[in-house]
Amino acid sequence: MDSSQFWLIVSIALYMVVMLGIGVWTSRKIHDTHDYILAGKRLGWWLSIGTIFATWFGAETCMGSSRTAYEKGILGVIADPFGAALCLILAGLFFAKFFHDKNYKTLVDYFDQRFGRWAAGLLSVLYIPVYVGWVGAQLLAFGIILNSVTGIEPMTAIIISTAVVIVYTYMGGMWAVSVTDLVQMLILIAGFLVLFPILYFEVGGFGSLRAQLPPEMFHFWPHQGSTLDWLMYLQAWMLVGLGSLPGQDLFQRLMSPRSAHVAKWSSVIAGVLYVVIGLFPVLMGMMGRIALPTVGRSESILIDLARAYLPLPLIALMLGALLSAIMSTVSAALLAPASIIGHNIIPFFYPRISESAKLQWCKSGIWIIGVISFFVAIYFQNVYTLCTQSWGILLVGVAAPLIFGVFWKKTNTAGALAGAVAGTVSWIVLALALSDDYPTHLFGFAISCVTLVVVTLLTSFFPRSHSSQAEIG
Incomplete structure (x- = not known):
């Protein structure tokens, strides 16, 4: 291990300690499932925007879309970030006020009231594999990043990330997730704002980028495509654009703000911010074809670019940005199904369960989903595919x-x-x-x-x- 790897590991360790500290601090605000699942419906503008944006801006947006853009260009990343941004905007404009005015804690509560207990029970089961796959993808990306930069074995990295996120999410629930999301969003944006201008000038600007890459890399829709190509294109928009509307993680972020007005416009603002910031990894992935044309592992293209063009302190910042994106998503993706387990699935079988027991089951659900997702991460190798396939379950069901x-x-x-x-x-x-x-x-x-x-x-x-x-x- 050289000195640069040592200091990067130290930086990561300090970052983890801060996240755990936030979990300890926010745990004091947790008194019941209302606090644990919805942060007591007391989130203001900053926390609301931050938690919506950071939750969705995960491994698939950073590592997955940069890899896919590196290989296929813009047409390969329609689902994320473009479809994801569409979903956030639609949720804010058409669903936020409707749901925020209700007293639901999970989306399954809505299905229970609207369609009955058995329908809600069936639909709640579909959520578990969705979030297991989503968390697994984030953990896989975490292992790739740490292995690329520090030399830590991917398995060790996945174990570390799983343990840290489980602990602070277990302790602080939605409060911990919201506060860490805001911090992680700011770190993420700072990291991209450092690396992007350097790469932009390295490749000679957009004009040079367009001149050096095949024209089809910049296509936003199928050119001279068949009917099947257009159907695949429509699916890419809908996979996350509509498929994520029933997401429990999004529902919690529409319910947690202090008012319906804050919920509505926080989601819309986060959607606009998402597509703007989401273009950074997409364009950097495409720039990587010029800056690092011989890279052998395009899943880690952002890390490879950072190591090639940034000094050690800024590599640490970029590493923090990528880890922030992943950890914010993992925490949300753990809390969402855990909330359904504790608030809906267990009470389905034990209707007389107490409020305190529900809270304990919500917390136990964090560990259950985390451990299962850990094993999923071991067996899958493509972050973007694992995420989009997971969200496809919600679209079809x-x-x-x-x-x-x-x-x-x-x-x-x-x-x-x-x-x-x-x-x-x-x-x-x-x-x-x-x-x-x-x-x-x-x-x-x-x-x-x-x-x-x-x-x-x-x-x-x-x-x-x-x-x-x-x-x-």
Whole structure:
């Protein structure tokens, strides 16, 4: 180990200590599940914007999109950052006020009121694999970063990151996540603002970049594409753009601000900020094809660029930026399913469970999801693919019941359940039968929507067991 690696490891250790300190400090604010899941609905502008932005700006946006842009250009990263930014803006404009005015703690609470206990139970189960995959992708990226910069074995790095994030999320819940998210957002932006100008001048500006790369690297939509190409393009927008709308992590961030107004515009502002800052790793990945044309491991292209062009103190800053992006996402992705486990799944089987027991199950859920995700991280090697596949589950199974449930009064329990099951099953069958060149997520979502509408209309003449108290209109 040389001196530079030693000081980078020291910097990382100090960073981890600070994050743990925030967890200890915020744990004093936790008295019940309302505090643990929603931070007592007391978040102001800065914490609200910071936690929405930092939660989503994770490994797939930094490591995954830079790698994909390095290989495929802009058309390869439509899902993230562009689709993700679209989702945040849509959530703010059309869902934030509606949900914030309710007393829900999880999105499953909405499904329970709208479609009944059994429908909510089924939909809640779909959330677990989504977040296990998302956390696994972040841990994989963490291992890649530390191994590239410090020489620490990826397995050791994954164990360290898993332990630290589990501990501070376990202790402080949404309060810890929100405060650390704000700190991590600022570090992330600072890191990109340091590296990007250096690379910009290194490659000679955008004009030189366009001249040295193939024209298709800059295409924002399919040029002379087939019908299948356009369907794949539409799927890329919808995968996160609509598929993440039912995300429990996003729901918590719409519910936690102190008012519906703050929730609405925090999400919109975070969405705009997301696409602006999200272009940095995309463009830096493309610049990497010129600055480091012989790089052998494009998953770590941002780290390779930082090591090639920055002095040690700024490498530490860039490393902190990437770790911030990952840790903020991991903490949110742990808290979201843990909240559902403690607040919805366990009470489903034990309806008389006490509030204190719910809180303990929420905390235990952090460890459960963290450990499972650790093993997922060991077996997967592509950050971007693991993330997008995880979010695809919500698109095919949960998006239609949410969207139709909110905006179409006639949607009933039978339709919602049929849509969720049909979308999920059809996607699994199509994914097994067809190659990755086909938009199986898009097909699954379409089947989910059609099934929901048809079954709702066919069963509408039967008495409805649940009134439409929880829809707009």
